[in-house]
Amino acid sequence: MKNRLSFIIKKIKFAPASKMTCRGFSLSRDNTVRFGFWPPKTRRKSFISATGKAIAMLAVIALLTACLEFSLHNAAFADDGSNKPKTDAVxxxxxxxxxxxxxxxxxxxxxxxxxxxxxxxxxxxxxxxxxxxxxxxxxxxxxxxxxxxxxxxxxxxxxxxxxxxxxxxxxxxxxxxxxxxxxxxxxxxxxxxxxxxxxxxxxxxxxxxxxxxxxxxxxxxxxxxxxxxxxxxxxxxxxxxxxxxxxxxxxxxxxxxxxxxxxxxxxxxxxxxxxxxxxxxxxxxxxxxxxxxxxxxxxxxxxxxxxxxxxxxxxxxxxxxxxxxLHGTLVTAGSAQQAITVEGQSLNLIVTSDVYYVHPKGEDYIKDVAINVDQSKLKLPITKNTVVGMLTFILEDDTAINVELYPDREILPQKTKRQILKERFMENRELVYVIIGLIIIELIMGTYKLFNFIKKKIIGFKAKKNYRQMGARGRK
Structure with missing residues (x-):
């Protein structure tokens, strides 16, 4: 508005003299030469008064114009329900x-x-x-x-x-x-x-x-x-x-x-x-x-x-x-919502998928956000598919949108030696099966060799026995 008023005053100050009049007295080129820059003393007071009134009136007009523009500008963004649709439906x-x-x-x-x-x-x-x-x-x-x-x-x-x-x-x-x-x-x-x-x-x-x-x-x-x-x-x-x-x-x-x-x-x-x-x-x-x-x-x-x-x-x-x-994103997948500690170990609660909602253009439409952690779930072991909390968005129309929260990593209890051996066995199960198979084959082959060795010994023992018996008969 200040710029507008300055512009109007400049227009008055630099307007052609032939265009400015005051109570019938014209500031023409001739009058300016005849009387100098100012009119005669008898008319100077009325001239100044009229000029002041004109400037004041123009200032008021400028002020009213600025106020009107401001009002119209705000009215364009005001939500008074006038833009709501009309229908003849009951x-x-x-x-x-x-x-x-x-x-x-x-x-x-x-x-x-x-x-x-x-x-x-x-x-x-x-x-x-x-x-x-x-x-x-x-x-x-x-x-x-x-x-x-x-x-x-x-x-x-x-x-x-x-x-x-x-x-x-x-x-x-x-x-x-x-x-x-x-x-x-x-x-x-x-x-x-x-x-x-x-x-x-x-x-x-x-x-x-x-x-x-x-x-x-x-x-x-x-x-x-x-x-x-x-x-x-x-x-x-x-x-x-x-x-x-x-x-x-x-x-x-x-x-x-x-x-x-x-x-x-x-x-x-x-x-x-x-x-x-x-x-x-x-x-x-x-x-x-x-x-x-x-x-x-x-x-x-x-x-x-x-x-x-x-x-x-x-x-x-x-x-x-x-x-x-608009159809907008309420929360994105993988975003951390809260950090918690479970038995001395820290983790973040995250959202596992994008969540969408509808909101008016130009505003997020979110009135409140709350996180509720289920304390009963904060026990080891904690896996990534365990729901440990709920993220709740309350919209301006009181719509509640609940989003499940999951841990960003697993936390398992300290393992015993038996569990460690079992895990290693499961991780290398095929190799273990191969080793066991080789051991079994080795045992079978060893057993077979031992059997043949014993068999040969028995045969040799029987042969010696028969030989002795035959020698005894010959001496008789």
């Missing part, structure tokens, strides 16, 4: 697929009656309980299910892989019931399994009453539970392969068709690598989309969003994530 969430870090959310406790949860849960259970190549017979109930899209033939066998693909891509009710009956014996039996899974996953605000997602006021979920369900689902490689399928042909003895994923983000957002949609009517849908960019995979879930805006909202939310967050 509930929405954006999170990191690897750790589940929540980057954006809207209305976390609102109940949703979306069929999306039942579709994903059914797929997960089947993947964990049935081999994908297993052939399943379609029942009459499944083939005649309301809204059936596959037109299954009663008594016909269909592969689990194809049925799951149809369920996840198109929400086929006949595929869902066929799979449910195979695992649970009936749709009701399978629903019990679904609710058990929900309880085990901690989905406290999720309840299932059917497998096809039919509307029922007693079947519901929340965006928080969808976050936990999707985080678990994406840890399953088989689920990821099915979830990332854009289209697949369906063949059976009676027809051929193409199953196309109902999530159009595959064709409108280049980074999309997974998706599904579900809804009760044409006006409102629920949609889940995963996209990967710059080594960062994000998950966008919208529940009960107007169909006309669900793709634009999904794109806006995903763009917000990729534009404002």
């Amino acid at each position: 509930s929405a969430m954006l999170f990191d697929a690897r750790r589940g870090q929540i980057l954006f959310k809207k209305t976390s406790d609102e109940k949703s009656y979306t069929p999306l949860a039942s579709r994903i849960m059914t797929t997960l259970i089947i993947l964990e309980k049935v081999d994908l190549e297993t052939m399943i017979i379609a029942s009459k109930e499944a083939a005649n299910a309301e809204g059936a899209t596959l037109k299954l033939t009663v008594g016909e066998k269909y592969s689990t892989r194809n049925l799951l693909t149809a369920l996840l891509l198109t929400g086929s009710p006949d595929a869902a019931i066929t799979l449910a009956e195979y695992v649970g014996g009936s749709e009701e039996g399978f629903v019990s399994i679904m609710n058990e899974y929900a309880a085990n996953l901690g989905l406290s605000n999720t309840r299932f009453t059917n497998v096809v997602g039919r509307y029922d006021e007693n079947q519901y979920t929340t965006i928080e539970d969808m976050h936990a369900l999707m985080k678990y689902a994406l840890s399953n490689s088989s689920f990821n392969r099915l979830f990332g399928t854009q289209a697949k042909p369906w063949y059976d003895e009676h027809k051929t068709m193409v199953l196309t994923n109902t999530n159009n983000m595959f064709w409108s957002y280049p980074s999309t690598d997974g998706g599904a949609t579900a809804g009760y009517d044409a006006d409102f849908q629920s949609i889940v989309t995963t996209a990967t960019k710059n080594n960062m995979r994000l998950v966008c879930v919208l529940l009960d969003v107007p169909t006309k805006s669900m793709y634009n909202d999904s794109i806006e939310i995903l763009n917000y994530g990729f534009d404002n967050f």
Whole structure:
């Protein structure tokens, strides 16, 4: 601001005289010659006063301009939430697929009656309980299910892989019931399994009453539970392969068709690598989309969003994530975190692999770091694969990331003579076996020579004895 004010004063000081006026008196070249540098005494006071006011006013303008620029500069970096994405969905969430870090959310406790949860849960259970190549017979109930899209033939066998693909891509009710009956014996039996899974996953605000997602006021979920369900689902490689399928042909003895994923983000957002949609009517849908960019995979879930805006909202939310967050290294493999002493010997606790996390651009997002050493593990022997502590990072959003700590070297107790001999034997086992073999051969050969020596002696003794006997007979 000081430089700006100096510049303005210089502009006033060196401005052409013909351009400067004060209460009608012009500092023209003629007036300057006529009256000298200063105007007459009668006008000098008013001139000085006016000039001072002009300079003061320009200084104030310069000050206000500098303040305005400073404010605008800071506003560009202020996080007042104005850059957060907008969505017409009742509930929405954006999170990191690897750790589940929540980057954006809207209305976390609102109940949703979306069929999306039942579709994903059914797929997960089947993947964990049935081999994908297993052939399943379609029942009459499944083939005649309301809204059936596959037109299954009663008594016909269909592969689990194809049925799951149809369920996840198109929400086929006949595929869902066929799979449910195979695992649970009936749709009701399978629903019990679904609710058990929900309880085990901690989905406290999720309840299932059917497998096809039919509307029922007693079947519901929340965006928080969808976050936990999707985080678990994406840890399953088989689920990821099915979830990332854009289209697949369906063949059976009676027809051929193409199953196309109902999530159009595959064709409108280049980074999309997974998706599904579900809804009760044409006006409102629920949609889940995963996209990967710059080594960062994000998950966008919208529940009960107007169909006309669900793709634009999904794109806006995903763009917000990729534009404002980075996939960074939290801690590198081999880095020493703490030095400890065990029975007089020192060692370092290290991390054995790189650990990554998602954080806002321009900040590390780490609120606290703690190391907890398990004292019960500090006993000899200590090997490199012994977990002796935990490194915990607490992020600004209270996400906890636990990293196992290992010793950088082994510490073994002092060895006895027997242990030393045993180790040396194990280190030179092949050589020892060769030596033992040679000794055995030498013993065998020595035994053989001794046997021959004894044999010869016996033969010689017998020969002498016979000779003596024959000589005695001759003398008689």
